[in-house]
Amino acid sequence: MSEGRKTARLTLVLTTGCNMNCSYCYQRVSEPRSMDWPTARAGVDLALSMAGRKVELTFYGGEPLLEFDLLKRVVDHVEASRGERRVRYWVVTNGTLITEEVAQYLAEREFKVLMSFDGVPGAQAFRGPDTFERLDGVLDLLRENHHDYSRRAVEIGITVPPDAVQFMADSVDYFLQKGVKEIDLNPVMTPRPGWSDDRVRELEEQFERILASSLAHLERTREVPLKLYSGHGKLTGPPPSTRAMCEIVDSNSWAVDVDGTVSGCTLFVPSIQAYDSPLLQACRPTMVLGEVTDAGIQERLASFSGRASALPLISKKERKYSSYRRCADCRFFSACVTCPVANGFIEGNTDPDRVPDYYCAFNYSALASRDGFPVQPTVLEAIRGDRYRELREKWRRWGDGARREA
Numbered sequence: 001m002s003e004g005r006k007t008a009r010l011t012l013v014l015t016t017g018c019n020m021n022c023s024y025c026y027q028r029v030s031e032p033r034s035m036d037w038p039t040a041r042a043g044v045d046l047a048l049s050m051a052g053r054k055v056e057l058t059f060y061g062g063e064p065l066l067e068f069d070l071l072k073r074v075v076d077h078v079e080a081s082r083g084e085r086r087v088r089y090w091v092v093t094n095g096t097l098i099t100e101e102v103a104q105y106l107a108e109r110e111f112k113v114l115m116s117f118d119g120v121p122g123a124q125a126f127r128g129p130d131t132f133e134r135l136d137g138v139l140d141l142l143r144e145n146h147h148d149y150s151r152r153a154v155e156i157g158i159t160v161p162p163d164a165v166q167f168m169a170d171s172v173d174y175f176l177q178k179g180v181k182e183i184d185l186n187p188v189m190t191p192r193p194g195w196s197d198d199r200v201r202e203l204e205e206q207f208e209r210i211l212a213s214s215l216a217h218l219e220r221t222r223e224v225p226l227k228l229y230s231g232h233g234k235l236t237g238p239p240p241s242t243r244a245m246c247e248i249v250d251s252n253s254w255a256v257d258v259d260g261t262v263s264g265c266t267l268f269v270p271s272i273q274a275y276d277s278p279l280l281q282a283c284r285p286t287m288v289l290g291e292v293t294d295a296g297i298q299e300r301l302a303s304f305s306g307r308a309s310a311l312p313l314i315s316k317k318e319r320k321y322s323s324y325r326r327c328a329d330c331r332f333f334s335a336c337v338t339c340p341v342a343n344g345f346i347e348g349n350t351d352p353d354r355v356p357d358y359y360c361a362f363n364y365s366a367l368a369s370r371d372g373f374p375v376q377p378t379v380l381e382a383i384r385g386d387r388y389r390e391l392r393e394k395w396r397r398w399g400d401g402a403r404r405e406a
Helices: 037-050 064-081 100-108 132-145 147-153 162-177 197-221 278-287 297-302 304-308 341-345 357-370 379-384 386-405
Strands: 008-013 054-060 086-093 112-116 154-160 183-187 253-256 261-263 288-291
Touching (some): 008 037, 037 064, 054 064, 064 086, 100 147, 162 183, 261 297, 278 288, 278 304, 288 297
Parallel strands (some): 008 054, 054 086, 112 154, 154 183
Antiparallel strands (some): 253 261, 261 288
């Protein structure tokens, strides 16, 4: 085992099947399939062979809890094979299949649970009709039976299509009231009706309400559940001269599909992505690397970063643009994260630099609201002290100057 290797990040697509049919889902599955045990074991063994001291293993679908027995078998194999490596388990789930048995298992093994739950009934209806009550009960179960675990390990992911913008602030308030300690808020990637330029102000008003609620919550509890305001991640600062759109190019991560196909990004696994966009089709030869049992798969994974970073869809963030602005001219260039796959989902788009207007408006409004929230200390600031706070203040002053110029 090489001490110099990075953390290996493996995603196993346990199944393409799902017990929901979200209206905005990017997965286009013609026939549900599930991973067999030899494929799962081969994926894990590959990750362990390429890892340094740490492995992050994510179970994905479809809905991975449909294959709960396979998930447990994989964990047993990892625990028997990991040696001195530290392994962190993640599961990305719609949450509807979390029972007390499942919750107990996840808590015992300290799984990080990324639960897709869009909030109040009006918002959740776009994900799955009549699922709000079920997930509301799941949150109660976790809070009452696994209180400490749920506080540190359960993250709620809210996806906001244009037609659900009106419910954003109410949904954040709902999760704050339920005691959720980590909330992520993201725009939908797939094309959805309902967005127009005259709705920008509505989006801003929702974020103003979210900011007010988050400030009141901070004053009352000293907690910052919304990741937008938590201070983690890259800071706003002078734009670099060039930058990739996506961090997968340097993350030592990959996904294994249900049939054993290895891809450099979960969004490109063949079983759940139809590639009907020319932009996405052009990426496939680079993003899909072969079979998990191929003799040369480790070499292809090792060279993936350089090849992926040259793809027009992923490279040169400074060239990207929407109808509202050029990314290079935006004061939030360094902090904004836009999945390049969303560019490929724009109907009829053949320009890899074209960013969806709704995605741009959402991120800009979100980051503008973050300016009104007290800067939270990073881990480095807490450990190292004044020098890192000075740098943060320097970057904040740069941002203030950029706002005045704008």
